[in-house]
Amino acid sequence: MRTQVAIVGAGPAGLLLSHLLHLQGIESVVLERRDRDYVESRVRAGVLEHGTVEMLRETGVGARMDAEGMVHEGTILRFDHHSHRVDFRELVDRTITVYGQQEVVKDLIARRLADGADLRFEVDDVAIGGLDTDRPTVTAGGETLSADVVVGADGFHGISREHLKGLETVDRTYAFSWLGILAEAPPSTAELVYARHENGFALHSMRSPSITRMYLQVPADEVLADWSDDRIWSELHTRLADDDGFTLTEGPLLDKGITPMRSFVATPMQTGRLVTCGDAAHIVPPTGAKGMNLALADVRVLSHAIGGLLTDGREDLFEAYTDTALRRVWRATWFSWWMTSMLHVQGDDPFADRLALAQLAQVAASRPAAAMLAESYTGLPYEQGWSYR
């Protein structure tokens, strides 16, 4: 079988790429290991940058996001028991939209299927070959697919990255993880609250007017079984409290889990006609809400580069993909590290903890410092459009 682009992985990156290529008249096949229901119900990211929202809207997959997503014009930083609002609209004239990653995935799958896409779920044993040729292959379930380009959009634990030649990785692990809960409770504030308390970091966020998503900093080796629902709520109350009378609304827990924190960048993001994007190439700690946004920004660059390659034989854009994508990746990696360092308690490093508090005080007191946070949080401008034409 032949196709123009074989995409491994139906996460947000693989699905959006397939959609953007279709809009440019380029055919693709998406191969996904898990079943559709699993992919559509996996609870992960929930904050969409300004540019992500515009891209989804502009490419015709933003209708439900516009109807159900919650537009936020700012966020709250809470430390020393006081709240400080960073006003995105006023500082950088941009906003973010709270809309779950699984909803983006559902919208993309629905649209791809409506457009007659070849999406294959529950595909086992995907193998990539022919990388020394202009027709690389993807083999799965006894069938071989030959393509002009193979895209590894298969996440951090995927198989594509290991095929890249001269691969170098840079990473940072953190001494803490996030214990996350999804609760059937209306949000206690209209905007996200990033709280730094002596006991550790806590984040109050939401997925809808009736569902709250919250996180607690816990040690990296923490065991979920040690956290009863009562203990989780008690710690959330403690860490999110302020002197202005904030009250936290409780509700039944729908989900809870522990997510490790890591920064990781693997280069190059391409070898011959194989390219990686999203979590397959880089991951960030979730404190800056950058993971999915960065994956979709890679896809924007890639859609443009593949468009140039397959419609006009432009090798230059395709060859520049790694460098173009990495400029944004490293700035987001820095921002995610900076937010993480500023908001988490190190405990065994009092110097780092004092610096973090000074940094928070600077953001609260200085308009340029707040604007810098707002600019990165709402999303840096893109270097180019998603379409080659």
Ligand SMILES: Cc1cc2nc3c(=O)[nH]c(=O)nc-3n(C[C@H](O)[C@H](O)[C@H](O)COP(=O)(O)OP(=O)(O)OC[C@H]3O[C@@H](n4cnc5c(N)ncnc54)[C@H](O)[C@@H]3O)c2cc1C
């Ligand atoms: C538990 C968790 C919580 C997170 N929370 C946040 C958050 O709050 N905020 C935030 O910004 N980011 C968060 N992230 C990060 C964000 O979800 C990712 O950055 C985003 O999913 C990246 O999208 P992707 O398409 O690159 O990869 P993925 O979403 O990982 O998609 C990769 C797809 O490839 C499939 N696949 C893997 N291997 C194969 C194979 N061999 N063959 C076929 N298919 C394969 C996988 O099943 C998956 O569907 C979180 C991540 C995790 C793991």
